[in-house]
Amino acid sequence: MCLAVPGRVLDIGEKDGTRMATVDFGGVQKEVCLEYLPDLQVGEYAIVHVGFALQRLDEESAKQTLELFAQLGMLQEEFGDPWEQAAAVGGDPWPFTDDPDSDPAPAPALAAPQEEVQP
């Protein structure tokens, strides 16, 4: 019940003196009350909960957030151990057991937990 989901405004009209919109949720359409977001425009996205638009979704900050996520780990890729990264890509065990000066335990920082290969 507490779920609120993003939807896109298809058209805007009035009912009983109340600003209402048809909002599309990935194919499902609902009547939504716009009294709390009176300046919401056709084509914009909003968080909708039990038939009410509660907050506009800001496309710019959504993009920024996703870009930030994509940047994460860039530095590690740039300066990290290429052997370790190559091993992680192929899912191979690393460090090599016959490598005399290698660290016996795999470094945990970059290895994904479910991809770790335990000897």
Added chain:
Amino acid sequence: MKYIEEFQDPDLARRLLDDIHATVTRPWALMEVCGGQTHTIIRHGIDQLLPEQVELIHGPGCPVCVTPLEVIDKALEIASRPDVVFCSFGDMLRVPGTGRDLFQVRSEGGDVRVVYSPLDALRIAQENPKRQVVFFGIGFETTAPPNAMTVHQAKKLGIPNFSMLVSHVRVPPAIEAIMRSPSCRVQGFLAAGHVCSVMGVREYPELAARHRVPIVVTGFEPLDILEGVRRAVRQLERGEHTVDNAYARAVRPEGNPAALAMLEDVFEVTDRAWRGIGVIPDSGWRLSARYRDFDAEHRFSVSGINTREPAECRSGEVLQGLLKPHECEAFGTLCTPRSPLGATMVSSEGACAAYYLYRRLELGTVPAAKTAKTAASAPLEASPVV
């Protein structure tokens, strides 16, 4: 769909997880307050992908679960009256009152209807002027503005046969109560994003400072949860405790001013009992005196209610994060969604329901400690879209 799929991307999830793994050096316990977040976490196995040091404690953020038994019993009583059409959100149907639920009231001939929006209940009242139409107004700060607007409209349009049974709850006093509890282990909070879409963040800096806990406003998609955890862990590792907004696409610091004004007009703050937890001061809203005529408790005098909770049910501890659902003896045996002992097993946001839906097979076959690293292969791709 826009703003959903992008925030489920497994490659980006991996980057966030790697960053968390690289940051954490010590054990930390975080509480996600909202039941919607609990479901995302369990469904996608996020808790199992995190470093072992990061524990997610599930909070009391399921409004259906914390609605006091006495109010449920009142609802059942009112819904049974022949002159009443009782309207509710779907998740209330199976919430156990003392000995029965709304589903049963309906099967015994009560006129119980499920609505998507409180405005639907108002329309039913307009279409049935000879019947009393009662809406069950529960929920956190996210649901309160829609319900407030509905009562406001009922008054404005003069719909005398409409009333609301109100049992709203507020998040900040619950955080306060959790932090004050002597058994509290929580070191940081993921605050419920949509609550803040309405309320903004102004209630949190004081809480964060006083209890020295980071509070990170967090969304509901898998990447949102990971980002909330990442920012909370980062603060904890640095010894910081501030309010941080990790859900900026849907939360402005000031919230939604129009909704806040309506809440101010229609509701007033009151003490509220939370099911399984007890009374938390100032933790609820009730209709203000101006709207008393639309208050179902005022309109229907309901008396002689004797509440009784099943002794086996430990949902109070589950709601406070003191117990994980599968640690309850009755989990999956005496208590299932078909015959629930507590509300946390039936609500779509209840922690017991989440564990039953997504973890029961795993919990039944593999000892809990071992599941942590084995069952989580690529859960992000495997999950259905919300």
